[in-house]
Amino acid sequence: MSDLGLATSTVAPSFVITSERTGRVWELVIGLEVHCELATATKLFCACPNRFGDEPNTNVCPVCLGLPGSLPVLNERAVELAMRIGRALHCKVRPSVFARKNYFYPDMPKDYQISQYDQPTNVDGYLELPSGARVGIVRAHIEEDTGKNTHAGQGGRIHGADYSLVDYNRAGVPLVEIVSAPDLHSPDDAKAYVSELRAILVAIGASDAKMEEGSLRVDANVSVRPAGSDELGTRCEIKNLNSIRSLGRAIEYEARRQVEVIESGERVRQETRHWDEEAGRTRSGRSKEEAEDYRYFQEPDLVPLEPSAGWISAIDENLPLLPAERRARLAERAGVEPTHSSVAIAVERGLDALAIGAIDAGGDASRVLTHVEHNLAVGGAEDLDPALLAELVTMELEGKLTATQAKTVLAAMVDSGRHPAEIARERGFEAMDTGELEALVDEIIGANPTEWDDFVNGDEKRRGKLSGFFTGQIMKATKGKADGKAVNAILNKRRAQALGQ
Numbered sequence: 001m002s003d004l005g006l007a008t009s010t011v012a013p014s015f016v017i018t019s020e021r022t023g024r025v026w027e028l029v030i031g032l033e034v035h036c037e038l039a040t041a042t043k044l045f046c047a048c049p050n051r052f053g054d055e056p057n058t059n060v061c062p063v064c065l066g067l068p069g070s071l072p073v074l075n076e077r078a079v080e081l082a083m084r085i086g087r088a089l090h091c092k093v094r095p096s097v098f099a100r101k102n103y104f105y106p107d108m109p110k111d112y113q114i115s116q117y118d119q120p121t122n123v124d125g126y127l128e129l130p131s132g133a134r135v136g137i138v139r140a141h142i143e144e145d146t147g148k149n150t151h152a153g154q155g156g157r158i159h160g161a162d163y164s165l166v167d168y169n170r171a172g173v174p175l176v177e178i179v180s181a182p183d184l185h186s187p188d189d190a191k192a193y194v195s196e197l198r199a200i201l202v203a204i205g206a207s208d209a210k211m212e213e214g215s216l217r218v219d220a221n222v223s224v225r226p227a228g229s230d231e232l233g234t235r236c237e238i239k240n241l242n243s244i245r246s247l248g249r250a251i252e253y254e255a256r257r258q259v260e261v262i263e264s265g266e267r268v269r270q271e272t273r274h275w276d277e278e279a280g281r282t283r284s285g286r287s288k289e290e291a292e293d294y295r296y297f298q299e300p301d302l303v304p305l306e307p308s309a310g311w312i313s314a315i316d317e318n319l320p321l322l323p324a325e326r327r328a329r330l331a332e333r334a335g336v337e338p339t340h341s342s343v344a345i346a347v348e349r350g351l352d353a354l355a356i357g358a359i360d361a362g363g364d365a366s367r368v369l370t371h372v373e374h375n376l377a378v379g380g381a382e383d384l385d386p387a388l389l390a391e392l393v394t395m396e397l398e399g400k401l402t403a404t405q406a407k408t409v410l411a412a413m414v415d416s417g418r419h420p421a422e423i424a425r426e427r428g429f430e431a432m433d434t435g436e437l438e439a440l441v442d443e444i445i446g447a448n449p450t451e452w453d454d455f456v457n458g459d460e461k462r463r464g465k466l467s468g469f470f471t472g473q474i475m476k477a478t479k480g481k482a483d484g485k486a487v488n489a490i491l492n493k494r495r496a497q498a499l500g501q
Contacts, residue, residue: 011133015186016227017256021263025227028255030184030220031235034197036176036207037145037215038081044144044174045072045114052213056167064144064172066110071301078174079121081206082142083307083315085176086122088204088322089137095306096121096141098299106166107147115143115177117296121305127180127200128324129192130344136181147171148214170214176206182221182232187248194218194244199323199348211242218247222254224262233258234268238275238282250275254282326352334365342369350382357386363393375407380414388413392420402483404475405429429481437474437482441490444473455491456498467491 017026040050046063062070086093099117120141126134147168151161178197184190198209198216209216218241223233238254241247258268272285321329324338330352331338346352351372358368368389376384392413396406401424412423424430445452448470455466471487 011129011135011183011185011189013185013227014189015255017224017259019259019263024263026224026255026259026262027227027229028185028251029182029223029225029232029235030186030190030251031182032180032184032190032193033219033221033237034178034180034194035145035217035219036085036178036201036209038078038174038176039205039207040075040077040081040174042075043172044075044078044142045172048172050173051169052215054169056165056169059169060171065168066108066112072114072299074302074305075174078142079305079307080311080315081174082121082140082176083312084204084319085178085201085206086125086140087312087315088200088206088319089122089125089127089140089178091122091125091137091140093122093307093312095119095304097304098142098302099296100299101143102295103293105146106164107149108171109147109168113144113146114299114302116141119304121307127193127196129189129196130323130327130339131192132339133189135183135189135193138179138181140176140178143175143177145170145173145175182223187251190220190251191244191248194247195348196323203320203322211244214242217242220247220251220254222251222258223268224255224258234270236268236270236282237272239272239285241275246275246277249280250282253280257282323347330356333359334369336365336369340369342373346372349377351376354382354384354386354389358389358393361387361390363390364397367393367396371406371410375410376414378411378414383417384414385417388417388420395420395424399483399486400424401429402481404480404484408480434486437478437486438490440474440477440482441470441487441494444470444477445494448473456495 013027015028017028018024019026037050042048043050043059043064046061048059048061048064051059063072083093096116097119098114100112101115101117102112104111120139122140123138125137125140127137128134147166148170150165150167152163152165153161180193184193198211201207201209201216207215211217220238220241221235222238223235225231225233236254236258238250241250254273261268269287271287273282274285276283326347327338327343330346331340331343333356334340334343336343343352346355346369349372354376355368355372359365363386371389371393389410392401392406392410395401396403401409401420405424408427409420409423409429412418413420416423451466451469455463455470458466467488470491471484474482474487475484
């Protein structure tokens with residue numbers, strides 16, 4: 001896609017399509033273009049508010065309407081946020097030039113869009129996925145957004161519409177377009193890429209990245225090729241995908257459509273396509289424009305942009321810890337790999353600081369991560385005192401609380417902020433005496449001789465089901481006070497005795 005010298009991708013093909021016609025295996029190639037609206041107070045070249053949800057055509061002026069005699073003035077804050085994005089994506093920040101991208105659509109009243117073409121601000125970077133794989137970033141350039149068309153009538157498309165409306169409030173809003181290399185090879189990889197990118201944009205304060213409001217929009221370039229081939233096939237661009245779910249569904253549908261086209265003896269036509277969420281399919285848009293169709297030329301009303309080395313250094317110094325760095329930090333403290341699922345979930349939920357604090361306070365790392373992953377997907381969890389979480393984990397490992405009791409106590413801790421021992425006493429959660437528990441297990445075994453015989457002599461699958469049965473009976477009898485691990489240990493001990501082992 002570019003000659004800018006990208007970092008090598010480490011995303012291996014993980015999604016293939018086998019043709020029902022011929023049995024040939026096809027590989028998917030994806031490159032994503034993500035348009036991110038920047039969190040500035042005003043538009044890119046004028047003082048009109050950059051605000052979502054206002055009455056249509058109220059945030060406009062001669063500059064963003066392109067009236068004769070009006071001149072653009074570059075928003076410094078937008079440039080700073082664009083460079084923050086570039087540095088967060090490991091890009092080189094270079095001197096850049098603004099260009100006019102000429103096209104005649106009603107969403108841009110001046111019939112051109114001010115963008116960057118052959119000299120973008122950010123080039124040659126990469127994004128690291130939670131899996132540890134890297135995706136190349138070709139460029140992340142600055143441009144102004146267009147207005148919004150609304151087509152009234154069936155389907156919401158211009159073809160067949162009764163009439164169309166246009167809102168210019170969005171025209172001139174600052175954007176950064178982030179273009180990946182064609183390094184992604186599955187819908188899941190594409191979804192992971194956008195999720196990670198969105199987390200980065202929010203972390204650095206560059207954008208609210210709300211896909212439902214259009215401040216983050218994704219175009220997916222999709223093509224297929226024979227498995228093992230290095231050549232790129234003819235791509236189609238799926239426009240303006242506005243949710244992670246739609247992104248995955250659209251890519252998979254389009255890949256299968258292209259395989260069907262090729263296998264039926266036809267050629268894939270390079271074009272833009274639109275995702276129909278209700279029908280679950282892409283629909284043809286227009287033939288894909290190439291760069292020459294836009295007749296780019298340098299914007300005569302703006303000087304070249306040359307950020308100083310000091311400005312770039314100041315941005316680097318003020319970047320927060322990014323998701324990949326936070327995963328690495330938590331993984332090191334917990335003694336696991338950064339690709340561990342619970343590490344990724346903790347960072348995604350913003351609970352990594354809680355987990356680190358609990359581990360540093362003496363909590364067992366494995367149990368801390370388990371609670372974060374399975375029992376803390378609730379509002380307010382981030383405010384939990386790490387020392388109290390560490391104490392809860394210790395009580396659990398010492399046998400003072402069962403896993404079920406610990407989960408109940410933890411939920412009460414999130415709601416109240418109270419000490420786990422206090423909550424446990426209040427609820428009557430006391431560890432059962434071992435002798436008492438063994439006697440109860442023997443009683444349950446005696447009351448269910450058929451099931452016990454199957455447990456002793458049945459296969460592993462049957463024994464697993466019956467283990468759940470006996471544990472459930474004991475939990476019911478003790479009102480959840482029994483420790484499930486202790487119950488399983490006693491059951492296995494009694495089975496060994498029954499077999500004479």
